Amino acid sequence: MTSVFYHLTSSCWYHNDSNDICKLGKNKLSINKIVNHTSSKDYLTFPVKKNDTHLGPIVAILTGKEREPFSGNYETFKRISNYIMNSGGIPIIVTPSSFVYKCVNAHYYCSNRKKWIQIQCPFPDLVYNRIPSPLLEKLPEYKKTIQLIKDFNIPFFNKGFCSKKEFVELLSKNRNLSKYLPPSVTIHSKEELLYYLVTWKSIYVKHHEASQGKGIFCFNLLTENQIEIQSSKGHSQICSLEKAWNFLRPFLHSTVIQKNIHSILSNGQKYDLRVLVHKQKEKYIVSGIGVRVANLNAITTHVPRGGSIMSVTKLSTPVNQFIINNLANEIGKALTNRFGPYYEFSMDIGRDKENHYYIFEVNSKPMVFDEEEIKKRGLENLVSLFYELTKFEP
Template sequence: MKKLYPIEIITDSENTVYLPTDFEANPPLKRLAFGALSKDATIKKHPKPRNTVGISSDLFKDLLFPSSTSTVHLFIEEETLYAGPLVGIFTSGFSTIKVRPIGDRSILFSKLLSVQKTVGVIAFLFGEQHINWETGTINGLFYEDGWKSVKVPFPNVVYDRIPNRRIENLNKIQAVKKRLQKEYSIPWYNPGFFNKLDIYERLLQDDGISDYLPETHALTNFSVIERMLSNFGNVYIKPKNGSLGKGIYQLLYDKKDGYYYTRFKDIDQGNRLMKFDHLEALINHLFENQNLSHYIVQQGIHLIRSEKKSVDFRVHTNKNKDGHWEMTAIAAKIAGAGSVTTHLNNGGTVKTIEELEDTDLTSEEMINKLTKASLQISKALEKQMEGFIGEIGFDLGLDRKGRVWLFEANAKPGRSIFKHPSLRKFDLETRRKSLEYAVYLMEQNIHSLEDIYQ
């Protein structure tokens, strides 16, 4: 079991580390490593029983431990003692305003960094402009009763929090990512954004997951929509790389009156319902001068309802410090009046599952079904995707027969559901787990790669 140890600064010794009494260290240890820095040191047990890690003040300073460091995990490989993990949270959009160095996201990141001591990581924010490649150091942004810049070594692990696809694809961002991973062997988790059709096609290959997948296709011609409307009664057209429910259209076909209907959110007029004689007229109206290849068409599901409104669910999963998936948050989202989705910006509301009324399933049944599905899909996605995935946000549905459906998987899930007072406990847990995974990655990395820290 991974254990967290308090740090004690020793002032009466030089270049020395005192190991906690209960820490098992059989081989002789000759070096202390922090981030990408290491130094020869005298490493021995405390002379008297003491479950702290004592580090001499000169060693603490030479290895660039931030002064705020109070707890660490310890690992051994060969003759080196590793303290950490030092976690760099990589993002963009920095400003020159000291109290809000990352603009509107400053509060979000301050909350994330506020849990690091209880998790046992040393975490900081950085962008490509904060890296000094010549010295192998970063002027990282730390948060503790305010923001401050501190010089630290290159980290043990990088947590990717690039905000959007456009920035992610910039050459300078890709260059940083490639260099830290290739030249410095630093694990980088939660890279990239998911593409809806790509995720669907990958998961379709897994027989254990395919039952969760609504029929989904690239939008190539009218006949695909026509057939799916005939089979399912309603379909959704979504951007392949969309987010926040933007650009989503629901199409319905009424066999009795022979008309086609569409629901969508208009920027100027809000939620709208339109009626057409022909499918071609509908498509031409909605997608005039747009490239249909940027969209997918997906089977519509008759979802369970509460208060006579459709309900779907946001479920978060995270990897813990043992490298295992956990369900860390779950919430119900109720569609707004006339809305095509349950998103809050479309008039939707968030509730706990226990707050739902008049549903066909009990809250316990819903939680059990959604938890099982989200963990199964998380494991399947991890096998199918490149890189390290530490967290996923799922949009899941339950139909009126109790079957679970996967609508979307998000590599960088939003956090709007946590504004609900009863869901704030999940907010804390997801923040903790998103940093906790770095402990596992650090341990795996130092045991699998030799001579990383030179």
């Protein structure tokens, strides 16, 4: 088996391939054959794949640096890193400040030593974007890094967060998808607010860049001058139309307003489907479907906000797999046509009483699913894509 070795003291890379000199990283830096591999404690060892004399691939997970040594979910990063490592790749964690001349200063999780180790690598063969917030993606340092990635033609996974406004515009202009978008409007006056509340009885107000159930309000019409405003934090207030309009007006430029689709279980709890999607060759496949159920009277189903998990097999009306598969493929193509290559995303989907499907949201950086089967299949499909895109397929 071909392996590469990283010498912890000198920061030099070596290999044991039959070729005297092999290449490593996207910039294909030459590394020499190892001669005296005398002490394993001085080296990190990586069994790797081969593409002629190119060894690897080096797969970088890009995150922020709001805490040391980097931001993000460490356990998730360890799980992805171990899977990459065990299947023939070199997993590293990088931040925008990691990229320097011809190399990156990265971290690698060494499971044998049970700690993160700082290492220096050639440029990665692929970058998996897990920058945790839209605000960080707007920083000059991030934009500079993205330009460098483009300049070196490095495959880039998850180009960035897709705002709710972009998502609504994308679906509304697509003839294959527009019928799956909840009715969406812009409101300019309290008279229009009243009109849509009278027409729909209930509307959702979502901040463009909200995530994980944050920044969402539900307006429910009780009487013509009595409106209940519920927040995703569980707060509720009843006020007049005038006060409801004054509450809403400051958010109008940064929100999406939609009809409340009543996707509820027999006991009255709101639920939605969480669908994980990956690209596979020229199509998009569903890696798994989960169900999230809100607490009674809650307006979001997110588990950190009190929601719970239910097996998809326990739904009284089975999921139409054909529709879900079709939506996954159509949305994947639409995202790619609009923003460039998309390889992974998740969808939040609801159903009304007539069993019509609605796409509530598309997440360009899916959260980790709690269901072990979905988590496992999603990781397999994700890493398989890493190798396909770096031309290190089995």
